[in-house]
Amino acid sequence: MQVQDQLRGTGVAVITPFTKESKIDFSALGNVIDFLICNKVEYLVLLGTTGETPVLSSSEKIEILEYAYEKIAGSVPVVVGIGGNDTAHLLEDFKQLPLEKATAVLSAAPYYNKPSQEGIFQHYKLVAEASPQPVILYNVPGRTGRNMTAGTTLRLANEVPNIIGIKEASGDMAQCMQILKDRPDGFLVLSGDDALALPQIACGMEGVISVAANAFPLEFSNMVRSCLSNEYAAARVINDKLIPTYDLMFAENNPAGVKAFMYKMGLIDNQLRLPNVPLSQPVYSAIEAWMANNR
Structure with a gap:
């Protein structure tokens, strides 16, 4: 099976x-991990921004990967997040992190530096050459401060062999449709916006890398599977129920929102590392109220 x-x-x-x-x-x-796999998500993405990687040390990242590989034991594919704004340092990460058991690498576009589109292209070209696994681009201008245009995405898709797809989180539906219309055969396009996953799959995306599925893995993955089977009436029923949770999860900070849901479910402690902090009491109370009426 292809990646x-x-x-x-x-x-x-x-x-x-x-x-x-x-x-x-x-x-x-x-x-x-057990909760997600038992509730039938297709794969796990470790060391993404939702995993608070900016505040994890290099040794902690290695520990997380080694622990997760052993726990997952090949039951689902694993994608590893490796991104950064220092290209040279990022290339060193590929030498240090254990990637032999990874299916692919998800690499966020450089943040803060705000490079030109040519700079983004050259960055990803080196990333793809250094990666021992196929690379999925990650366009998330809300975090990076720079949008990767459809033209740059398509140029990378056509010119750099080890780049196999993109997680698109620009929220720009016209840009997403341009990529879908002109992408080469086999180029994977995934949603990076939980709230837009349904319409984006309707436009041709193959799935989503989700935050909300941490807390609602069965419901969310059933919604996505319904979309992929063109069963949109069933998908809308699930999505309509989850819409308030998307708003609450991103009201202040990700992952503070989803962690609050998971804390209420008894999965984790409601702890984050600075500069992120738990949700304010008004938003947390709204989550409690939603949970009381919907679980």
Whole structure:
């Protein structure tokens, strides 16, 4: 089976649970992995931005990957997030992180530097050459400060062999449709916006890498599978129920929102590392109210 086929459906950008002492809670991480796999998501994405990677040390990243590989034991594909704004440093990460058991790498566009489109292209060209696994681009201008245009995405898709797809989180439907219209055969296009996943799959995307599926893996992945089977009436029923949760999850910060849901579900402690903090009481109370009426 081709990598692109393995990564259709719902991938989950897995959170990193912390203890009250701000250490990685590996017991909780194991429970989260079991929860996601038992609730039938298609694959897991480790060390994404939802996993708070900017505040993880290099040794912690290695520990998370080694623990997760052993826990998952090949039951679902694993995608590893490796992104950054220092291209040279990023290339060193490919030498240090254990990637032998990874199916693919998800690499966010450079943040803060705000490079030109040519700079983004040259960055990804080197990333793809350094990666031992196929690379999925990640366009998330809300975090990086720079949109990767459809033209740059298509240029990378056509000119760089080891780049096999993109997680598109620009929220720009016209840009997404341009990529879908002109992409080369086999180029995977995934939604990076939970709230837009349904209409984006209707336009031709093959799935989503989701935040919300951390808390609602069965519901969300069933919604995505319904979309991929052209069963949009069934998908809308599920999506309509989840719409309020998307708003609550991103009201203040990701992953503070989804962690609050997971804390209420008994999966993790409600702990984040600075500069992120738990949700304010009004938003947290709204989550409690939604959970009381819908679970």
